Amino acid sequence: MGICEQLHSNMKPQSPLDQVRVVLCNPSHPGNIGASARAMKTMGLTSLVLVKPKFFPDLEADALAAKAVDILSEARVYNSLDEALVGTALTAALSARTRELSHTAYSAREAAGILLEQAYRNPVALVFGGETSGLSNEQIIKCQMLVHIPACPDYSALNLAAAVQVMCYELRLALQGSVPRKNEHEAASFEETEIFYRHLEKVLVSTGFLNQRQPKRLMERLRRLFGRARLEKEEVSILRGILNSVAK
Numbered sequence: 001m002g003i004c005e006q007l008h009s010n011m012k013p014q015s016p017l018d019q020v021r022v023v024l025c026n027p028s029h030p031g032n033i034g035a036s037a038r039a040m041k042t043m044g045l046t047s048l049v050l051v052k053p054k055f056f057p058d059l060e061a062d063a064l065a066a067k068a069v070d071i072l073s074e075a076r077v078y079n080s081l082d083e084a085l086v087g088t089a090l091t092a093a094l095s096a097r098t099r100e101l102s103h104t105a106y107s108a109r110e111a112a113g114i115l116l117e118q119a120y121r122n123p124v125a126l127v128f129g130g131e132t133s134g135l136s137n138e139q140i141i142k143c144q145m146l147v148h149i150p151a152c153p154d155y156s157a158l159n160l161a162a163a164v165q166v167m168c169y170e171l172r173l174a175l176q177g178s179v180p181r182k183n184e185h186e187a188a189s190f191e192e193t194e195i196f197y198r199h200l201e202k203v204l205v206s207t208g209f210l211n212q213r214q215p216k217r218l219m220e221r222l223r224r225l226f227g228r229a230r231l232e233k234e235e236v237s238i239l240r241g242i243l244n245s246v247a248k
Contacts, residue, residue, distance in 0.1 A: 017175060018046060019120075025127060048076075089189060093140045094163055096157055105146045107150055108167055127143055144227040199240055207246065
């Protein structure tokens with residue numbers, strides 16, 4: 001066997017699960033961070049991202065991670081959700097509560113299939129809130145999907161690490177027998193859509209359509225509208241071209 005053939009045979013094919021980021025926003029208990037890392041490793045996920053953790057690194061996190069301390073050692077820490085989502089093409093917010101102006105809600109199993117399909121081509125993210133209050137409305141509106149884990153309606157609040165375990169399991173289950181679908185159109189990245197939203201808001205204010213003193217949640221509704229569309233790069237370019245034309 002030649003050197004090139006040997007190297008090729010030793011290369012591990014990339015799994016779409018490698019493209020899934022588990023994002024924990026404002027976790028307050030280091031044990032949950034460690035237990036989440038363990039939950040991820042048991043299902044083959046490796047990318048852990050933390051947004052403003054109260055305690056990290058921490059010995060309790062290491063202890064609860066067991067043999068998944070490598071996930072902790074490679075975890076990325078950011079000061080904002082925007083930073084954590086850079087480069088992703090699809091993001092799903094986990095919430096047990098119904099929101100007034102939320103995205104279309106999916107069950108954990110439905111969402112896993114949709115996320116996995118996109119993960120064959122681009123990075124995606126599962127976003128979890130802190131133990132006390134979960135995700136804020138501002139954090140949820142940054143995502144494109146809302147995900148609920150079906151639970152007993154009398155007590156639906158799952159422990160953070162348990163919620164991570166359920167979603168990682170559903171992704172693992174969705175992987176079995178799945179095949180990548182051919183898609184000629186590239187999805188817009190998180191940062192590209194955020195630039196579009198800022199551009200849109202600026203033009204709406206300049207035309208008088210949006211009153212900054214009384215916005216009436218218009219931008220949240222527009223984010224929900226375009227979030228359902230899951231914009232492609234070319235579509236974002238077209239929309240921004242229209243905005244430039246309007247501005248002139």
